[in-house]
Amino acid sequence: MSILVAIGVAVIVGVVALQCDRSMSVRRLRQGARVVETANGPVEYGTVGSGPAVLVLHGGMGGWDQGVALGVSLLTPVDGAERDACVDYHRALQDGDVLLRNRFTVIAPSRVGYLRTPLSTGRTPAEGADAMAALLDALGIDKAVVIGVSGGGPTALQFAMRHSSRTSSLVMVAAIAKRHVQPVRTTESLVGKIVFARGLGWVVDLCYRGGLAFAALAPKSFARLLLRATETFDREGIENRLTTIRRAPRQFRWMRGLLHSGYPLSVRQIGLSNDLRQFAAIEDYPIELIACPTLVVHGRHDGNVTFDHAEFVANGVPGACMKVAETCGHLIWMSEEEREIRGAVIEFVERDSPCRASSSES
Numbered sequence: 001m002s003i004l005v006a007i008g009v010a011v012i013v014g015v016v017a018l019q020c021d022r023s024m025s026v027r028r029l030r031q032g033a034r035v036v037e038t039a040n041g042p043v044e045y046g047t048v049g050s051g052p053a054v055l056v057l058h059g060g061m062g063g064w065d066q067g068v069a070l071g072v073s074l075l076t077p078v079d080g081a082e083r084d085a086c087v088d089y090h091r092a093l094q095d096g097d098v099l100l101r102n103r104f105t106v107i108a109p110s111r112v113g114y115l116r117t118p119l120s121t122g123r124t125p126a127e128g129a130d131a132m133a134a135l136l137d138a139l140g141i142d143k144a145v146v147i148g149v150s151g152g153g154p155t156a157l158q159f160a161m162r163h164s165s166r167t168s169s170l171v172m173v174a175a176i177a178k179r180h181v182q183p184v185r186t187t188e189s190l191v192g193k194i195v196f197a198r199g200l201g202w203v204v205d206l207c208y209r210g211g212l213a214f215a216a217l218a219p220k221s222f223a224r225l226l227l228r229a230t231e232t233f234d235r236e237g238i239e240n241r242l243t244t245i246r247r248a249p250r251q252f253r254w255m256r257g258l259l260h261s262g263y264p265l266s267v268r269q270i271g272l273s274n275d276l277r278q279f280a281a282i283e284d285y286p287i288e289l290i291a292c293p294t295l296v297v298h299g300r301h302d303g304n305v306t307f308d309h310a311e312f313v314a315n316g317v318p319g320a321c322m323k324v325a326e327t328c329g330h331l332i333w334m335s336e337e338e339r340e341i342r343g344a345v346i347e348f349v350e351r352d353s354p355c356r357a358s359s360s361e362s
Contacts, residue, residue: 018202018205018206018209019202021209022202022205022264022266025263025264026264026267029063029064029065029115029267030116032046032064032065032068032093033045033046033064033065033110033115033116034046035116035117036135036138036139037138038121038131038134038135038137038138039134039137039138040121040122040127040130040131040134041118041120041121041122041131041134042116042117042118042121043109043110043117043121043131043132043134043135043138044063044064044109044110044114044115044116044117045064045107045108045109045110045135046064046065046067046068046093046108047068047105047106047107047108048068048071048072048092048093048096048097048100048105048106048108049072049075049096049097049099049100049101049103049104049105049106050097050100050101050102050103050104050105051100051101051102051103051104051105052104052105052144052145052168053104053105053107053136053141053143053144053145054071054075054104054105054106054107054144054145054146054147054349055107055108055109055132055136055144055145055146055147055159056068056070056071056074056106056107056108056147056149056152057109057111057132057146057147057148057149057152057153057155057156057159058070058108058110058111058114058149058150058151058152059149059150059151059152059174060150060151060272060275061262061265061268061272062110062111062114062151062152062261062262062268063110063111063114063115063261063267063268063271064108064109064110064114064115065108065261066108066258066261066262067106067108067109067110067149067152068092068093068096068106068108069091069092069257069261070108070149071092071096071104071106071108071147072092072095072096072099072100072106073092073333073342074147074171074173074342074345074346075100075103075104075106075342075345075346075349076099076100076342077099077346078339078342078343078346091257104145104349107135107136107139107141107144109131109132109135110271111128111151111152111155111271111275112127112128112131112271112274113270113271113272113273113274113275114267114268114270114271114272115267115268115271117131117271119270119271119274123274123278124278125154125155125157125158125278125282126158126162128155128158129155129156129158129159129161129162129163130162130163132155132159133159133162133163133166136166142166143165143166143167143168144166144167144168145167145168145169145170145171145349146159146160146167146168146169146170146171147170147171147172147173148170148171148172148173148175149173149174149175150173150174150175150176150304150305150330151175151176151275151279152175153172153175153176153177153305153309154176154177154278154279154282154285156170156172156175157170157172157177157285157287157290157313158285160290160292160294161285161286161287161289161290164289164290164291164292167292168292169292169293169294169295169348169349170290170292170293170294170295170317171294171295171297171345171348171349172294172295172296172297172298172310172313173297173298173332173345174297174298174299174302174304174305174330174331174332175296175298175305175309175310175313176279176282176305176309177285177287177309177310177312177313178282178284178285178309178312179279179280179281179282179283179284180279180280180282180305180309181279181280182276182304183303183304183306186229186230186303186304201264201266201267201269202266204265204266204269205263205264205265205266208262208263208264208265209263211259212256212259212260212263215255215256215259216256219252219255219256220242220246222255223242223245223252223255223334224238224239224242226255226331227241227242227329227331227334229303229304230302230303230304230329230330230331231299231301231302231303231328231329231330232301232302232303232329233301233329237301241327241328244327244336245334251333251334251338254333254334255331255334258331258333284312287312287313287316287317288316288317288318290317290318291318293319293348294313294317294319294320294321295320295321295322295323295344295345295348296310296313296314296320296321296322296323297310297322297323297325297332297341297344297345298310298322298323298324298325298332299324299325299328299329299330299331299332299335300324300325300326300327300328301327301328301329302329302330303329303330304329304330305330310322310324321348323341323344323345325337325341
């Protein structure tokens with residue numbers, strides 16, 4: 001009986017500790033962002049830096065926090081690589097104003113269903129794009145570079161099609177561009193089973209918190225699971241990737257930062273579930289209507305968003321160019337080519353962004 005009592009007490013203490021941890025994390029998320037009432041409904045967003053506007057649309061299980069961190073990561077000069085090694089929104093908010101000063105203003109909304117942007121603001125990628133245009137209206141911004149990362153791709157494409165006069169240039173990073181159903185390698189992996197789990201919020205968050213602890217205690221083992229879930233390499237190829245990543249500890253820090261950007265998962269599940277339904281229903285977009293400069297960045301061995309998504313955009317958007325990361329899959333930041341990719345994105349945005357040109361002239 002005493003053992004049962006001890007177990008019961010331990011369970012209660014653990015649940016209480018988890019609830020406190022979740023509450024603190026949600027409070028910090030709310031302190032870092034604002035919610036603005038737009039013509040299309042409430043939109044939550046975070047912002048960092050100064051200069052021409054860059055609208056960063058985050059991926060699945062993300063939110064404004066992931067968008068800020070990824071925006072700073074993509075747009076930080078290559079010589080700032082060591083300072084910007086980790087996808088961590090606290091660090092991005094702290095350092096981003098310095099790293100991006102007079103270069104770019106990253107505007108990172110929580111897409112519909114994520115965090116404090118409700119589904120009522122717009123369920124479909126088209127409605128989500130209109131909500132992003134309404135956000136720019138509310139912020140008094142006429143044009144922006146649009147960056148769609150992973151699950152942010154459909155909204156980015158819709159924005160470029162529906163609001164072409166407001167799109168300075170478009171960058172698609174490992175992004176969904178057409179009908180998409182999560183592959184079995186992702187959903188049936190240990191990582192996927194945690195991310196796509198259904199159930200009570202505290203149970204999902206408990207599992208996710210356990211995953212974070214695993215990643216901290218056994219980073220190589222967790223990285224192996226993550227690569228198997230997101231890359232098409234065979235077992236030998238995954239082990240070769242791990243050998244390379246071990247030589248760059250900052251990539252392990254990036255991995256842990258990415259994972260933390262999904263916690264608490266329970267406050268992101270509505271958006272993630274909506275994404276999965278919307279992506280599975282996509283019919284090929286008329287992307288030949290996109291008239292802005294377009295850059296496609298994709299890993300050759302992406303096992304989550306397959307390479308044909310990149311080819312669809314690169315071949316369908318007039319004048320689009322493509323930068324292929326030959327050595328990696330979905331997580332291009334965990335690759336030997338990360339600095340080269342970042343340099344290509346910065347060069348493209350600086351060269352082809354009319355809003356940057358007009359800012360420089362004024």
